[in-house]
Amino acid sequence: MAASLALDPHTSTVALRNYYYLRAGVAAAWVVAAFTAGVSNPVIGAVLLVLYPAWDALANLIDARGAGGYRANRSQVVNAAVSTLAALAMLGSLAVGINAAIGVFGLWAVLAGLLQLITGVRRWRTYGAQWAMILSGGQSVLAGGFFAFMATGPALLSIATVAGYAGFGAFYFLVSALWLTFRKPRNAA
Structure with a gap:
């Protein structure tokens, strides 16, 4: 059924719009949690840090499935695998310290x-x-490189280091959702 949805441009555009709204909402909620509970409680901050790429993995699979299936959306399937591995690597790196986890987060963001x-x-x-x-992807590459570089320095980092990154992600997903909501359809005269 997912493949047939991808054949109907209106249905697949609505699904993509709704997906973008979902991604914006989850990212915004994550940012609020990071800046409140995550900053004040390092354990919660660590859990949130691992959950961000784990959610990204699931979201990429949801998107790929709804946009024509996994074969038609290989970049999202690869992204889901990368995000899953990153979440596991962050979980393991927390034993070394928060800077190591932020370093892994940075490499994942790239x-x-x-x-x-x-x-x-x-x-x-x-x-x-x-x-x-596209802009969000480019910014993610740059920010991820910066996080990985910062993680090698002497400063002790925290979840607040990457929370702004997620905030920009929420913004970009919201812009895309609104654009798909209010734009004129491509096949309209």
């Missing part, structure tokens, strides 16, 4: 950003409204 760029470029012709996702 890879996930590249894969998001690929997905956005691939979807451009079909859906439009992908400029925000």
Whole structure:
């Protein structure tokens, strides 16, 4: 059934719009949790840090399935695998310390950003409204490199180090959702 949804441009655009709203809402809730409970309680901060790429893995699978299936959306399937491995690596790196986990988060952000760029470029012709996702992917690559670099320094990092990154992600997903909500359909005259 998912493959047939991808054949109907209106249905698949509505599904993508709803998916973007979901991603924006979850990211915004994560940011609030990170800046409140995560900053004041390092254990909660560590759990939130691991949950972010774990959620990204699940979300990429949901998106790929709803947009024509896993075979048609290989960049999202690869992104899901990368995000799953990153969540596990962050969990393990927490034994070393928060800076190690932030370093892993940074490397994950680079890879996930590249894969998001690929997905956005691939979807451009079909859906439009992908400029925000492409911009988000590029920013993820840059921010991830910065996080990985910061993690090697002497400063003790925290969940607050990466919470702004998630906030920009929420913004980009919201912009894309609104764009798909209010734009004129591509096949409209």
